[in-house]
Amino acid sequence: MRTVIRKWFWAWEMDKEEAWLAECAAKGLSLVAVDFCKYTFEETAPGAYQVRLEMLPESPRHPESRKYLEFLEETGAEYIGYVNRWVYVRRKSELGAFDLFSDLSSRAKHLGRILSLLRVLMIFNAGAGIYNLCIGIGFPSTVNIVCGCISLAVMGLLLYGYRKVDKVQKALKREQQVFE
Amino acid sequence: MQNNFQPALTEAVYYILLSLLHPLHGYGIMQNAEQLSGGRVRLAAGTLYGALNTLLEKRWISALPEEKDSRKKEYIITETGKTVLKAEISRLTSLAETGQRIMDMEQEDNEK
Numbered sequence: 184m185r186t187v188i189r190k191w192f193w194a195w196e197m198d199k200e201e202a203w204l205a206e207c208a209a210k211g212l213s214l215v216a217v218d219f220c221k222y223t224f225e226e227t228a229p230g231a232y233q234v235r236l237e238m239l240p241e242s243p244r245h246p247e248s249r250k251y252l253e254f255l256e257e258t259g260a261e262y263i264g265y266v267n268r269w270v271y272v273r274r275k276s277e278l279g280a281f282d283l284f285s286d287l288s289s290r291a292k293h294l295g296r297i298l299s300l301l302r303v304l305m306i307f308n309a310g311a312g313i314y315n316l317c318i319g320i321g322f323p324s325t326v327n328i329v330c331g332c333i334s335l336a337v338m339g340l341l342l343y344g345y346r347k348v349d350k351v352q353k354a355l356k357r358e359q360q361v362f363e
Numbered sequence: 364m365q366n367n368f369q370p371a372l373t374e375a376v377y378y379i380l381l382s383l384l385h386p387l388h389g390y391g392i393m394q395n396a397e398q399l400s401g402g403r404v405r406l407a408a409g410t411l412y413g414a415l416n417t418l419l420e421k422r423w424i425s426a427l428p429e430e431k432d433s434r435k436k437e438y439i440i441t442e443t444g445k446t447v448l449k450a451e452i453s454r455l456t457s458l459a460e461t462g463q464r465i466m467d468m469e470q471e472d473n474e475k
Contacts, residue, residue, distance in 0.1 A: 237409060251412055257435050258390045258408040283409035286375055292413070 186212060186224045194297060195344035197236060204234040217264045217271050232273040233281040235260075238296050239268050255283075268300070287359045294352040301345040308338035372451045375414050378404050380440055380448045383424050388435040389415070423447055 188207075192200040204214055204222075212224035213232040239248045243265040252262050252270065259278045263271040274281040284290045312334030319327030372380070378396035387395060392415075393406045406414075415438060418424045423444035427437040440448070 253434065254389055254412050254436075255408050257388060258393060258411075260408060280405065282405075282407040285405055285407035285410045286373060288373070289407075289410040289413055293409075 184226055185215070186226075188222045188224065189220050190222060191220050193344055194238075194300065195348045197238075197297070201234065201236060204236075208232050208234060214263055214271060214273060217266055219266055230276055233276055234263070234271060234273045235281060235283045236269055236271050237283050237293065238300070239270055240296055242268060243270050268296075287355050287362065291352050291355040291359065294348050294355070297348050298345060298352065301341050301348065305338050305341045305345065308334045308341065312338060369447065369450060371454065372447070373414075374400075374404055375406055375410060376418065377448075377451060378406070379411070379414055379418065380423065380444055380451075383438050383440040383444070386427055386437045386439045388437045390435075392438070418444070 190203070192203075207214070207222075207224060208227075209230050211226055211229040211231075213227040214222060214234050215225045216223035239245075239251070241248050243249075243252065248270075252272075255272055256262060258274075260272045260274045260281070263273055265271065272283075284293060312331045315327045315331030315334060317331075318324060319329075319331055375396075378399060379392055381399060382392045382395040389408070389411060393408070393411060396404050396406050415424070419426065419438075421443075422441055424438045425441050427439055429436055
């Protein structure tokens with residue numbers, strides 16, 4: 184039987200999302216499909232699968248991404264699906280612990296991809312916010328002022344997420360100076 | 364002037380090169396590295412994929428022609444890769460010997 188759960192995670196909440204998926208898997212709900220804010224599970228033995236997610240450098244349909252996903256499948260992982268550039272993969276727990284990154288540099292590099300995305304979104308929202316506020320104040324327009332304020336509020340939220348991810352990446356880089 | 368400086372290899376790269384003295388595919392490398400290190404080194408697939416691409420670019424390893432019925436790509440170490448691996452083993456040996464010598468001297472001093 185399939186169960187659909189709708190849930191929202193911010194781009195910087197990857198660990199929280201993985202932890203929630205692990206919690207579901209421990210209850211016997213294994214992820215089989217993903218869509219925007221929509222997770223489809225099927226019932227399996229509790230803890231039968233481990234799920235991981237990764238933000239790829241390119242679209243999952245890009246030939247380089249396809250090659251990477253095929254490689255993951257060669258190592259026993261099953262590709263579940265994607266949302267934007269995020270891919271979801273799972274592997275049977277009986278094959279051992281499942282991780283996508285096992286060293287500090289690849290973890291830091293992955294966080295770098297998330298930071299790049301957040302930077303682009305922040306610049307876009309800052310631009311849209313300032314533009315709308317200028318238009319809204321210049322030619323008095325409540326709609327533009329509201330849109331401008333919303334864009335700047337979103338930018339503030341993205342900045343919060345950016346600083347969280349940046350802090351983790353900096354900590355990993357500091358560790359790298361000693362351990363790799 | 365030629366620069367002979369070669370930074371230390373990461374543990375992942377070291378075990379990948381050691382594993383590829385015989386042709387292996389991705390999952391084989393992961394299993395072999397874990398076995399060779401007595402279960403201490405576990406290469407994750409994403410890390411391994413990035414490392415394999417870097418090693419291919421450096422020509423320290425090469426991909427073997429794919430067999431018709433197999434989707435799995437196999438890799439093997441190149442002569443350049445073997446030279447790098449030997450240099451790393453020699454660096455590690457020297458590192459361990461120096462460390463042991465200093466620790467032994469320290470212990471002797473403490474016993475006096």
